[in-house]
Amino acid sequence: MEKGKIVSIEDRIPKLKQLRKSKANRRLVLLLSLFFILVACVLYFLSPLSYVKSVQVEGNRYITSKQIIKLSKVKKDRSIWKVDTGTAAANIKKNQEIKSVKVTPVFPNSIKITVSEHNRMAYLSNNGKFAPILENGSVLEELATGEIPVFAPVLIGFKEGKALKLLLEELDKLPDEIQNAISEIHYAPTKTDEYHIVMFMNDGFEVSATSRTLYEKMIHYPSIVSQLDPNVKGVIDLEVGSYFKAYEDSEQKEDTNEEN
Numbered sequence: 001m002e003k004g005k006i007v008s009i010e011d012r013i014p015k016l017k018q019l020r021k022s023k024a025n026r027r028l029v030l031l032l033s034l035f036f037i038l039v040a041c042v043l044y045f046l047s048p049l050s051y052v053k054s055v056q057v058e059g060n061r062y063i064t065s066k067q068i069i070k071l072s073k074v075k076k077d078r079s080i081w082k083v084d085t086g087t088a089a090a091n092i093k094k095n096q097e098i099k100s101v102k103v104t105p106v107f108p109n110s111i112k113i114t115v116s117e118h119n120r121m122a123y124l125s126n127n128g129k130f131a132p133i134l135e136n137g138s139v140l141e142e143l144a145t146g147e148i149p150v151f152a153p154v155l156i157g158f159k160e161g162k163a164l165k166l167l168l169e170e171l172d173k174l175p176d177e178i179q180n181a182i183s184e185i186h187y188a189p190t191k192t193d194e195y196h197i198v199m200f201m202n203d204g205f206e207v208s209a210t211s212r213t214l215y216e217k218m219i220h221y222p223s224i225v226s227q228l229d230p231n232v233k234g235v236i237d238l239e240v241g242s243y244f245k246a247y248e249d250s251e252q253k254e255d256t257n258e259e260n
Contacts (some may be wrong), residue, residue: 006027012037030194031193033166044108045079045081048110049109050079050080050081050108050109051076051077051078051079051080051109052074052075052076052077052080052083052109052110052111053077053080053109053110053163054109054110054111055069055072055074055110055111055112055113056106056110056111056112056113057069057113057114057115058112058113058114058115058207059114059115059116059117060115060117060149061117061151062097062117062120062132062150063095063097063098063115063117065085068092068113068115069113070093071088071092071094072088072092072103072111072113073087073088073091074088074103074111076084080106080107080109080110080111080162081105081188082103083105083111085103085104085105086103088103088111088113089101089102089103092113092115094119096118096138096140097117097118097120097132097134097140098115098116098117098118098119099115099116099117100115100116101113101114101115102114106179118134118135118136118138118149119134119135119152120132120133120134120135120152121133121152121168121171121172121179122152122153122154122155122167122168122171122185123143123149123152123153123154123155124139124155124158124164125154125155125156126142126177128237129143129145130142130143130147130149130154131143132149132152133155133168135172136164137168139160151180152179152180153171153179153182153183153184153185153199153223154183154184154185155167155184155187156184156185156186156187157186157187157188158185158187163189163194163195166195166211166212167185167195167197167211170211170214170215171214174214174215174218174219175219177222178218178219178221178222180202181201181202181221182199182201182202183199183201183202184199184200185197185198185199185200186198186199186200189222190211193212193239195210195211195212195234196208196209196210196239197209197210197211197214202228203225203230204227204230204233205228205234205235205236206233206234206235206236207221207235207236207237207238208235208236208237208238208239209237209238209239212238213238217242218238220242221236224236224242224244228244232246232248233246233247234246234247234248235247247256
């Protein structure tokens with residue numbers, strides 16, 4: 001048998017060289033890309049591009065973002081990756097109103113601070129100044145002059161003691177929508193009830209109640225108000241049962257007495 005001419009595989013398959021060349025080119029591009037990415041990362045970490053440019057605060061309701069940033073002691077002359085997030089969080093947590101806090105770096109040059117605050121249950125009024133009372137019972141320093149109480153009722157005539165403690169316990173049980181509907185709570189003890197209170201609501205109604213049964217009675221407030229004429233304001237008495245007495249009725253009675 002005549003021996004055939006020996007032909008290489010590459011000659012039989014002309015595209016094989018091209019495929020090998022393309023594969024080698026792709027590998028080269030990948031290596032070069034990785035190299036440039038590595039160089040870019042090194043330059044980023046060593047340059048001011050990684051320095052803290054902004055600090056974002058989320059979740060705050062009572063404490064201003066400016067105050068939280070100041071508490072964190074995060075400085076803008078260092079890389080975000082060199083910020084001690086644990087120390088920054090601990091600094092913020094020193095504030096009594098902060099329940100929890102998380103500090104995280106955000107590429108390329110930001111720091112995000114996420115906080116959760118203790119709710120302010122009320123504000124204790126004293127000579128025109130207001131001291132916030134937290135959900136954990138802590139009474140904070142009075143607000144700065146000009147700072148307005150928000151998101152909680154103002155307590156008038158109260159002092160630290162049993163009456164205040166019982167009121168806060170009852171308020172804490174109420175849903176937020178009812179708490180936020182209360183504008184002022186006046187301490188008005190009587191001979192028969194040392195826990196008697198008068199509440200002025202944001203919708204214009206007045207509520208006479210006792211702290212002893214505040215949650216039990218006030219939980220029905222939205223339902224009670226829905227059955228009343230919003231244009232006729234008056235007193236909703238929740239001390240024993242629940243009944244409504246319009247202001248107009250009292251005025252009419254006074255007018256009648258004067259005529260007699």
